[in-house]
Amino acid sequence: MQLTKYITKDKETVRRETKDSEQLRMTVHASLLAALIAAGAYIAVPIGPVPIVLQNMFILLAGLLLGSRWGLAAVGIYLLAGACGFPVFAGGTGGIGRFAGPTGGYLIGYLPAVFIVGLLSKYEKTTLDVVGMILATFVIYTIGVTWLQMITGIAFSKALAVGMYPFLVGDAFKIAAAAAIAKAIRPVMRKI
């Protein structure tokens, strides 16, 4: 009898401690994905005429692996780090001025994008993941190209030609890769 009492009490503590440790684990994983997004700006895969920067693939992966809430946190931390002047944006330094610059719209667009991917990744179905990623890419380009067109004042069709069309092939490649990677990495993340 005494033993059962002791065990039930212990379960309560264990439950609380597991919750704390789960929080810490997600904090570290979100920072890790933020770092991966930042590193993605430096790792370029030379395929085709435009070198493919892996940055937005890691944005998609953040949504796929962390879910909507923590994915949003990861992207938020990444953007905050960039705004504070840490060297995390593609093409070196920038600081808060980057948001006002021509590529600022893409950066802002990452936030709704990761949220959408995170929402649809809850079911861990590859088809839903891919649909979510396509939607997210569409959102990033809508905000990004509109912003590019507003800041530089060039015609909308030209903004599409420089800010969207060259990257579409690469994006298809990234979506395919992200789906495969998420499938392989999810078991590792679920392990503990």
Add this chain to the structure above:
Amino acid sequence: MAELTGAFFARENSFLHRIDVRFKMIFLVILSITTIQAGFAGLFILFVIIVAAVILAPISIKGLIREIKYFFIFLVFIFVARTLSTPGEKLFQIVFFSVTLVITKQGLISGPLVCFRLFLVVLLGYLFIWSTYPSQVRVAVAWFLRPVPLIPEKKVATMLSLLMRFLPLILQEAKETTDAQRARCIENRKNPVYRFIKLAVPMLRRIFLRADDLVLAMEARGYSENRTLPRLYSKTSDWLSLAFIVILSLMMTQI
């Protein structure tokens, strides 16, 4: 890794280093907004002040150029696009095979203006990074976020430092995994998706396992969010420079 450690933070004791971090961040925001409003004359004043700061600090100009050289390509692109697509009074046109390029007076004025603005903002960002400890930035961010509801500022500060700690680790893992795959003749495979997945999956797996080790280490050392961050002190000179920057930005928008 080399491209990351380049010429970012410099451990010196210039007048830029001595300004409080929070003030420097406010300066950046004020001046970035001002450049959008200002015309050529105002931008030129700011440019002169930045050049003076670069010479006084003193910042190595070679390192500065190396850091922002890719940005120049971007500037050239914006310049061309802006000049060619602004409607207005026609100056001259170039007929290039079947394409007619019209260059307008308005385009020739607004192109350099936009480029000048972006160039100054990047220079300001560089000055900030050059003169500020990353750990101080973290503390300042936590300070700014304290009044904001719903955002745990200490957790954000922790995540920022973890982010900076993870960056070199990821690049190192990426390099190691690339070398390992190359040793296994990955280059004989032509399919890019296959090649990429065979690189990314082991790399990410190893990085995530290392992150889990880190979680255990943090727990074992009793990590909690109730910790004290270092304090920041503002001096009279900080307030004086704030007054200077505010007057400067008002002047820039008025000219």
